[in-house]
Amino acid sequence: NRGWEQILDARECTEKELLEQLVKVVQTKNPDVIEGHNIFGFDLPYLHRRCELNDVEFRLGRDGSIPRTYPASIRFAERSIDYTYYEINGRHVIDTFFLVQSYDVSQRALPGYGLKVAAQHFGVAAPGRTYVEYNEIAELWESNPQRLLDYALDDVRETRALSSLLSGSNFYLTQMMPYTYAQTSRTGPAAKIEALLVREYVRNKHALPRPESGEQHAGGYTEVFLQGILGPVVYADVESLYPSIMLAYNICPKSDQLRIFPQILKDLKDLRFKAKHASKDHQKQGNALLADNLDAMQASFKIVINAMYGYLGFGSGIFNDYGEADRVTTTGQQIAKQMIREFEARGSRIIEIDTDGILFIPPVHITTEEEERNLVKEVSDVMPEGITIGYDGRFRKMISYLKKNYALLAYDGSMKLKGSSLVSRSGEKFGREFIREGFARLLEEDIQGLHDLYVSWKNRILNHEWNIADFSRTESMKSSLAQYREDVENGKRTRSITYEIAIRKGIDICKGDRITYYVSGSGLQSNHYEKGRTSDEWPADAPDENTQFYIKRLDEYCQKFLPFFKPQDFSALFSTDTLFSFSPEGIEIIKEIRNRETGEESLR
Known part of the structure; x- marks a missing residue:
């Protein structure tokens, strides 16, 4: 997008003429990509229906064809969405509503997926952005149509900004995949990995295997050892734990006779680090645009790399291998437990471990960031070959609530909440x-x-x-x-x-x-x-x-x-039903709470 903007409205024309203008604009501008927030769920079906009612041919295709539609489904973690897919010949249709949800599968940070909520979360909502409540729209069209048009244009601008932030990885993945940009944007990680494997097997004229039946038994090691209000806190994590294990321990599905799986993993990891280092170099040189493009490229590689472990345990994957998936997770558990032993041996108190990350209170004699970094490096140096622990942050205080649910207070006063018990999207x-x-x-x-x-x-x-x-x-x-x-x-x-x-x-x-x-x-x-x-x-x-x-x-x-x-x-x-005014005198905060599962004693 080069910044062109135009508002089409029906103040000076009929609805039929307005729809004809829309079709003409698409044909004249001839875009490669059409984007929208919930474009499959609302915009395209609504416009298509209005065209039918007004006897306007909805010819958005590059060849003047009408879009082909068919039922489709997409899944984001535990959520599944049925929708009508619009295939516009010669153009890629990208729904930022899907991009936002795909991003949040791993981040779990968004309070909702609507355009306004997402724009505010990512910081792309303009300071003077026009907001209109749903129940005001009809009245505003009669009394103040310009405000409604400003609102619509701000919607488009926020959609463009969200796409710029979130679509880069899919754009670069398209260059690796036997899929179009539109297909890549709505295809899950498992399908992407399988496409890479199948392409190599077809190229080598080798038969494809059948999926393995069974199930995975082992999972990541997650435990809370201390709960309450704790600090100071250090966070460290194993860099690319599962991919590192798969490379270091030579993990490969037994049905992969050509051993394409480990080769893809190695190539992607090399390409990712090359792009990541290049991005940092250009950022230092002030080449922000090139740095952002390279960062999007490394992020696209990371998505596939991190999904390769999950593919091993994917029931429908034709190269799946539950035994190898279990070998990855059990090895990860052993590494996590070794991390705990090593940090505790050096006087640290473990708060929580979550598969590849560890939160701990450093020993009392370690007070500076440099000393914390040295502690993490010392433990990293004694880990198995190919396993590297990185220093990922320091915090003044932490509320350890439940597994994967905590609040972190940084030294600059900012706070981060994590976990559905604290930031549930389903709540008010x-x-x-x-x-x-x-x-x-x-x-x-x-x-x-x-x-x-x-x-x-x-x-x-x-x-x-x-x-x-x-x-x-x-x-x-x-x-x-x-x-x-x-x-x-x-x-x-x-x-x-x-x-x-x-x-x-x-x-x-x-x-x-x-x-x-x-x-x-x-x-x-x-x-x-x-x-x-x-x-x-x-x-x-x-x-x-x-x-x-x-x-x-x-x-x-x-x-x-x-x-x-x-x-x-x-x-x-938490009451207002008292005879006397509230006083904090005598109220104590319980700083540490006994964890019944791990047997930690309650401390005050």
Whole structure:
């Protein structure tokens, strides 16, 4: 994209003329790539249908053809999305909605996948960005159409920015794959790896094997040894643990008679480090654009490299090998346990280990970053050949909550939360903000501030001093509407608020579709499925959200802080129902908590 922008609107023309303009622009500009956020889920199906209703031929293909459509499905970790794929001849269609979810499979950092949330998370939302609520759109078109057009243009700009950030790795992967750019962008890692293997077998005119039946038994070693508010903390991790094990221990599927698998892994690793070092060199020289391109290239190699272990245990992979997959994970467990022994032998206290990363409290005589780095290097030097431990950061304090759930406070005052128990995307925005702000106060041991935070949110709920975005929730549909009705009728499931909303409003939903809703009315029924409303139904001038329900939700979020206080202190801290004003006097924070699984003793 070279910065060209144009807004098409129907203020001076009919809808049919507007759609004809759109088709003409696409044919005139003749783009190689068409991008959009949820373009498969909304934009293309909607435009296609409006063209049909207005007797406009939807000829977006480079040869003037109408897009070919067919049902498709894409999976992101535990989530599966059904959608209609649009194949536009001569052009690549890229959905940034998919790119964002693909990024978050490994990062698990995004609170949601909508355009506005993603743009804010990645820092590409402009300071003066125009925001419009769904229920304002119709009225704005009549009263202030320019604001609506500004809003639409900002949507496009954010989509372009997200694509620039997230599509680079797929672009470079396309140069390696027997797929188009569009196919690569919506194809999972396992399919990419298999394509590389099959291509070499076809080139060598060698028969392909059948997939192995069975299952994988061993997994990564993950354990929490200390919980509570701890510090100072050092984070170290094994650089490319599983790929390093596969190379060092000569891992190869037994069905890979040509031994293409280890060769691909070695070549990709060499190419990645070459691109990574070149990126750093150009960054130092001030060649930012070239450095970014090289960084995207090394990231694309990393995606495939890290997925090669997973492919070994992929049930449908024709070169899978469960035995070799188990050998990788059991070797990884041994390396993790050796890391623990070596750091403990040097006076460190282990907080948590998670497959290839370790969080620990260094011995008291080690206080500077240089000394911490030397400690990590000392342990790295005694690890098996091919295994390197890297120093990945230092933190003033940490809240160790559960496995893979923690908060880290950096020395510059910034805080990072990790884990679905702390940053669950399915929860309300106000709950995520309450937990984030509350943990920041807990790390600072600001008991009064934590109480004030609770009181502030409770008052905002009671007085309706918030917006629909604060308390609405977005849920994905895990089955079709027909399947839901059948399961309810047969007693296989209870009624669901989201499906009941779809039935009431006549929304035709598919697996993977998302509905944003809130709970209206009053009272604390066991099931609020009849009280669900979509976010665009919320009347801002006469709020009807169920304040009792959301006060209960606030109290549920408060339970995250229960392990850090005595029961009576917790009750006083998260309450406004006292005769006397709150005082932090006498309330103590429990600094270390016994881990029942590992047998660590509770310390104060």
